[in-house]
Amino acid sequence: MYLGIDVGGTHTDAVVLKDGKIVASAKVPTDHHNLFSSVSKALDSVLYDVKPHDIRRFNLSTTLSTNAIVEGRTEEVGVIVSSGPGIDPENFRIGGFYHVIPGSIDHRGKEVRALDVAALDRAVAACREAGVSVFAAVTKFSTRNPAQENAIAAAVADQADFVSRGHRISGMLNFPRRISTAYYNAAVWRTYNEFADAVAGAAEDYGLLSRINILKADGGTMPFSVSRDQPVESILSGPAASVMGTIALCDISEDCVILDIGGTTTDIAVFADGAPLIETEGIEVGSYPTLVRALKTTSIGVGGDSRLHVVEGRVRVGPERNGPPMALGGARPALMDAFNYLELTDLGDVAASRAGIESLAALWDTFPEKMAREAVEASVTAILDAVEDMIWAINAKPVYTIHELLADKRVDPRTLYVMGGPAMAFQPLLSRAWGGRVVVPENYAVANAIGAALTRTTVEAELFADTEKGRMFIPKFGVEEAVGANYRLADAEADARRHLLARLGEFEALDEDPEVDVTEAGEFNMVGMRGERGRNIRVKCQIRPGILK
Template sequence: MLLGIDVGGTHTDAVAVDESGILASCKVRTNHDNLLDSIEAALKGILAQVDRSQVAQLNLSTTLSTNAIVQNRIDDVGVIISSGPGIDPENFIPCKDFHSLSGSIDHRGTEIAPLDPAELSRAVKACRAAGLKSFAAVTKFSTRNPAHERQIKAALGQGAGGGADFVTLGNEITGRLNFPRRLATAYFNSAVWRTYNRFADAVAQCMTDLGLDVRVNILKADGGTMTLARSRSMPVQSIFSGPAASVMGIIALTRIHYDSVILDIGGTTTDIAIFAEGAPLVEHEGIEIGSHLTLVRALKVRSIGIGGDSAISLTQGVVRVGPNRLGPSAADGGDRPTLTDALNVAGASLYGDIARSRRVLTQFARPHGLDPEDLAAQAIKAAAAKIQAETRDFLAEINEKPVYTIHELLENRRIVPRKVYIMGGPAEAMKMPVFREFQLSTEVPPDFAVANAVGAALTRPTSDVELFADTEKGVVLIPKLKYEGKVGKGYDLEAATAEAKERLLTALYSQGVSMDAANVLVKEASSFNMVSGNRLAGKNIRVRCQVKPGVAFTLREA
């Protein structure tokens, strides 16, 4: 039995599933001041319904890192970089404690100039004087030669006596090239590290208290999971995992053939995801966090401020829904009418205190000379129209650029959706209004209200590695696994591809994950002859492997 918990902006959903279906589900309000409370409550709600000895795993999707950044509950980070020749790194300063050192490594990983030890020690001193304990060390082409990043880490020292509590090394995030993104990703990782680890400690404690000795995985935005242990050093990967949980949920619940739009209408937001040829689209390089581009892989999702709890407003005769949430719906005891209240008044839903929905909406409508039914109808139409307009805009943006799904690059492919799937609390109630705006076949999958938690429960681990080998230098590197080896002249693409796959699977295995080798996709494999003078000097080999996102099993009806 697998447990899944999705901590959302408004609700925290939990389910227990096995191959026979959903065994239990539970929905509690999210307490933003203490996410662990919500998790614990949801977990207890589930454990009251099932035999806890049957639980094999808990997957958790949490907004903790996202909220920490949005609410600025993050550590000051000492960022020490070295960029060598190229674009001025002043363009990429993420925070005030930023130190740029001379020294450079080139595209083949050759050290062109060493780090300046005097500059390095000045930077370390300045960071210590500022009382910093979290750091990021990022150098250009560190994925080809991590020596300078390691040197910075060593200079920072560890623990007490002014040393670092934590240092993110750029090359350990991913082997992909992109210095500015690597820099931003390392910064955010260190910024949320402390908050995240406190949370991880609390989750571990909570599991012990509940007597649950099972593997805990954390959801990532790319539609996969990582182990709790791994997440402690890479917390940035847990960011924006909520939409991924929903998308994986729909994959588990429904078979999607056509280009489709997936709408997850939650309490605060609606997440729009797009499927092409049955697979969700991904961000090509990585998501943007607070105006910084990063290397955090993610499914392609647009979040807009329309949800069940979105406030209804009326200015100059125009009815709007969202983007703000001004407290709970009247149906939940609030004082401002929301989309949920409008759906209650329109008779589309029967949620919570329906009489209160009507009373509050009537009070709001009267000064404007409107019937509550009129206002409700207009609000529902406005919400559906906004969702449709945003979807159209999102598709236009996607169709302008090459399209990448979780499996592959789709060449010259325009996405033209033929179907809309809706999930989340108000899904059933919003089905017809959405259909009227989109004019496309609109489906609400079974168990739509907990699809996100189902997705969380069933999401498989993902991981990727980049291998880089240079047979002239006789080295092979897999930065993310901190692996460096020696290779002979005979090392070739075939050997490199086999090695990348094997080391990826072994690394997962050592984290307690046994992964079917068939799930490992080789995304890139190339070998170039390097010539020096008129002589073949060696091969320059690059291999990129990825465990494709997927679900442990599906709950589709046969």
């Protein structure tokens, strides 16, 4: 049996699946001040009539890191970087303890200027005085040669609870993004690990013996142990859970759009040829671009709990939420109250909804029915406008799915899959306003938790080899091996595959028979003044994201 829990902005959903069938499910309100209590309540509820021993896998998607960043509940980080020539690294300053140390590594991984030890000592001392105890060590081209990042990490080791080294998060080239990613990784580290300790404790109390995996934003999971060092990868995993849930519930092979209408937001994802689209480099966190891989999703502030208000005589929905709708005991009318008023739903206390809409209408001297209808229409329009904008933006650039680059592909979705609490109520409205097919899958209300339960464990990695230097390097795993002069692209692909599967084998029993995609591969002759002197080889590969059967 598989257990999935998705801690969302409004609700925490949990399901237990056996052979693809739901044997238990639960929906509890999310307590923002104590996410662990939400997880524990959801566990309580679904484990009521399921034997914990039978659960083979427990996957958890949580907004913990996202919330910590958005709400500024992060820890001070000592950010120590070395840059060398190029754009002035002052431009990438982040946090209050940012230190640039002279030192430089070039694009082939050659150290062209040693790290300035005295300057490093001064930076370390400054951090010590300030009482900073988590660090980010990031150097330019560390994914070619991590020596300086490792040296910085070693210099702070005795005063650090945690050091985030840039090359271990991603093997991609992008120094500014590497800085912000390592920074956030360190900034949420403590909060995340406290939460993780609580979850591990609770799992033990319930007698859950299974592995625990944490959802990532790219439609895969990472093992609990990895998440403790890479908490930044758990951010924005909620939309990915819904997307993976849709894949589990529907047989998708064409271009389509997925809407997850929740309490606070509506998340939009787009599929091309049946595969979800991915952000090519990484998502933005707190307005900084990062190297965190993620499915391409857009979020707009329209959901069942979105507050209704009137601006210049027109009804607006959201983007803010002021507690639950009146039907569920809230103080102010929200979108679901309008649905209740129009008898499109009968959620909770319908009379309370009616009273709320009527008083709001009286305030603005209009008919309650008109007000409710305008609110519902405004929400449908806002959602479809956002869908249209997103498709337009996607078609203006090359399209990447989680599997590959689709060259010259135009995305032209004809089907809309709708999930989340109000999905059924929205279905006829969206159907009328949108030209194509609108489908609400079975079990739509807990699709996110189903997605969480069934998401595979994934790993991706970049390999970089330089036969002149006789060296192969996989930054993310910290693997460095000697290679011979005859090392070719095929050898590099085999090595990348081998290390990827070995890494996965540490986490999984490998009973899933994972597929490895090579997403980029290139081999270049390097030529010096006296002829050919070696090959420069790059391979990027991943465990193909997907759902467990």
